[in-house]
Amino acid sequence: MSSSSTRYTCNSCNLAFAEPEDQRNHMKSDWHRYNLKRRVSQLPPINEITFNSKVSQLSISNSGDDQDIKEVKNNKQITKKEQRRLDKEALLLKKKELLELARKKMINSGGVLRVKSDGIQEEEEEEEEKKDEETNVVVVEKENDDDLTEEQLQEKLMEIKVKNRVEIPVTKCMFCNSDFKTIDENIEHMFKSHGLYIPEPNYLVDKEGLIKYISEKLGFGNVCLSCNYQGKNLQAIQQHILSKSHCRIPYETENEKLEISDFYDFTSTYSKIDGPDDDWEDLSGDEAVQVEDDEPPQEKLYSTGFELHLPDGTVAGHRSLQRYYKQNLKPERELSEGQGTLIAAETRHFVNIIDKDQITEQKRAWGREKKRDDINDRRAAKFINNQPHYRDQLLQ
Amino acid sequence: MPSKNSINKPKDNIIRQRKSLRRSSVRPVSKDRVESSDKPVKSTALAVYSGATLRSAKNLVQHTLSNKRAKKIERNQKYASARKLNTDQLLVDLAAQQEGSMDIDLEGKPETTSKKSSKIQEGVVRNALWAVVEDAAAGTFNVTVSGDGTTLGGPSF
């Protein structure tokens, strides 16, 4: 590492070259590239020997099939980011399976498992180190897990789940853990501070059950209500929900509605088939409505090209004919017999009688005027662009 | 003043012509001094129309008169005669117009027919009515009372 000549150097590798050729060749090498990367990561450069040893080490310890790309990187098989991502995915999968299992078990057992409070410590084992042992350990652990059978895996996940489970009482807010005296206060608090609106409050029957179900989703399943984010524990999911403002009970699609339909009672709405629907407009209305299969069974609901005939007789018109429905034409004048007789006997001319001479005279006058205008135009065309004081900039 | 750049400058020649004309003693005669009708008409068509040319079978002449020209001559003669403002002729012409087809000679004096124009009718009517007025003034229309008269109704309300 002594610089003999100041001409040809490589600053990232702390090298000096006598010949430019050497420099160029060095620049092309992998070692130099690796040193560049180190420089970017603010690490001191390594010499060639160290580099070569690293390379050889990597090729030995490499057992995976898809490590070809990673061989290029120096000792970095999987980046930290990638590693974290992989871990997360694995955990998510595990947790999902566990949740399913737990559900089944719950349904079967009907009891509630009590687990000790959160094992955050385990989760925070994520370190910022670039130690391969960690990753290797994790990789080994993964491999260990894979050896187990499906069921055993699920059981294990379930156990983790059950261990980590938090029971949130109905009088406690599930997002910020604040306590209240009654469930209604809790609901009100959740609505006011977090914006959790319970859909169809008129038809809600089992308020407590709904709250419990939601809180289990968070406490047991650690899954977000609106998106498919899987948290590691309750705190994580709470943080996610609060930060992303996902405190809502989705009620858009059928499946979402069905999910919480157990707590509702919609029987009172079923008898509404008989009466006239307020939603439908008569021929002054707009859209053609599609006949849906979910509607209560109709007998005479059919649509022609531009009209929808409802069973109670009203006809809804299509919006493409809107302009005609909006028209207010003068109603046809009904004549009495006397008036009709007079009009039948009428022989007056009501049209303007065309005076041919007058028309020809008028046409001649127009012709003359046009000719005058033409002449004027032709005359003016000669000097209409006249600019007596025009100063052409190019003719300085 | 037309400048050097102007397009609307009068051309050289025109100015020269004007100046030369001014200098010269030749003055164009105005049209209204010369009576066009006094000059002999240089129109073969018109000559053919009026039959003024000598038509002999021996000499082959190439004077032509198209229908269009003939009609034009006819019309112009009408206008010319109208211009001379003969009131009698006006009346007669009016009547002739209402007739329909009538031959117009070069001299321009058509015959009067038995039917009369509306103006003439009105004149007749007026004359007749004036006659009535005069007769009444003279006392020829006085109604004489003859007989006992007529009584209608009776002495009751």
Next chain:
Amino acid sequence: MELAVSQRDTNILLREKNVLNPTVLDKYRLAGQVSQTCLTYLTSLINDSYHLGKHAPYSAAELCLLGDSYMKSALKNVYKNQVKEKGIAQPVTIDVNDVVVGYAPELDEESNITFKAGDIVTINLGCHVDGYTSNLAHTLVIYPPGVQSEDGSLKPTGPLLGTPADAVCAAHIASETVLALLGASLTPEKLPKSLNAGNSVTGSLIRSVVDSIAESFNCTVVPTSKVRRIRRFLAGQAEGVVAEREFKGVVWSEADQELRLLRQSSKFDEKDNQQIVTFDKAKNASVSSVSAIPSDEFVVSPGEVYMIDIKMAPSQTVDGPGLITLQAVDNITGKNHSNETFNPKPSVFVRDVAISHQLKLKTSRKLLTAIDRDLSVYPFKLSHVSSSFPMNLKKDISEQLKDIHKDMITARLGLSELTNRHLVITKPIQRARFLPLPIVLNTATSTGVKGFDAENPVLPGLELPLPRLGLTSLKLKTLLKSSKSVPVARELSTVVLNNGSNELIRLSGGSKTAKPSWVHSEFQLAGQYTQGISELIQLTQDARFGIKIKECQPMNIEFSSDATISGETEMQLD
């Protein structure tokens, strides 16, 4: 936008509905009865007030209102569910002396008049049931207070003398003669041979007969006199407004007087000037059908209903020959710097059904719907629109009058817009004027013959009053400032030529209701038709072998002549 009626409907309305069925005849008879009764009522009112002195003199407005109320209330209770349109076909108009048509003042009219002794008063009215009209006009004389006669009743001091008497005589005799002629047309074999009529009664025959009567009484037939065929809903109420197709009738106008004068002239040779005698009526008419233009070449056929409207005015001899024309009078003062004392406001209006327009004022829209719904196509007065119109004489009159007055004030506002948009035409009040011939002859004829007087409604072919002289109506109008007034006598009656029983049903007029007043004229019937006329009159009086005429009798109704309108009307005059 022009309205049109389908061919089939036209056929039904104009032909089928005019066939004389028993139902149609019943309706005509009812209309005739009501009109006769109304005339009797009004004549009794006039008699009581002016002649017998039982009551304070009724003014024209009161008579009009009473007459209209009677007609409307009489027709209210008949044919209630079968007939939609019935009522007044012509509001009562009281035309005094030289006024010819149209004077029907409302109660708040400034120019409301009462009559004087020596006035000849024409009462004109008409009513209709389902369009079947019966019109009536009768001229009666106002006498000075009567003298006691032998049997204790009052009688007039003497007959009316002078030129008005000539007019009354002429009108009466002419209308009776035409009626007899029409009756004879049903049985043409009974037509007197001296009339040279042949086998049919034509329009030209009627014209010549009437002209001869007029001449023998030294009278002139006033322009707008006519003997015309009327139909359902087409009873001449909209004559200048609607150009009625298949117009069948004799119409007198100034052109006839012009022709008569020409024939009198020594300088006029008719054979040579045949085209002057006959002028082309269709030249300036803006109608699509020539049948709308009246001509004399028609034959009176059975199964038709005719309206005989004869107006006579005495010809002046003092000022020499002249023309008798009509002048419109209205309440616009200050015309021609003449000291005009009679300024009546035209109060009779007719709806022109062919015009439609989007109106701005709410009152005018209301008024139009009221007119279209309640008042049929016949002329109306504003007081008819009021809800308390057919006045109940038994109840409180002043209250009803106040209501009518109030309704009228709001209606007037709407009416102005209707008139401006030509939805409603004002019927002008016209009076007869005598124009000396020299004045007429001394006017220059304008070159354009398009100077029609829009105010004066005329029949389609008769726009030019003096076609041979070439004078337009506007020109004539300007000449009227140097004209004199002439009294006019009028007789109008409606007759039905019933072909079923070959008899003539006289719906209005007649000896019982339209009895001629006591007049004496120094003239008597003369001319070529004297014999024929006397024969005709004899035939009508012959019950067995003559012309069968049936008259519609007035109904016997208790008329209380102490209708105390006059006392209360003082309040209403604003």
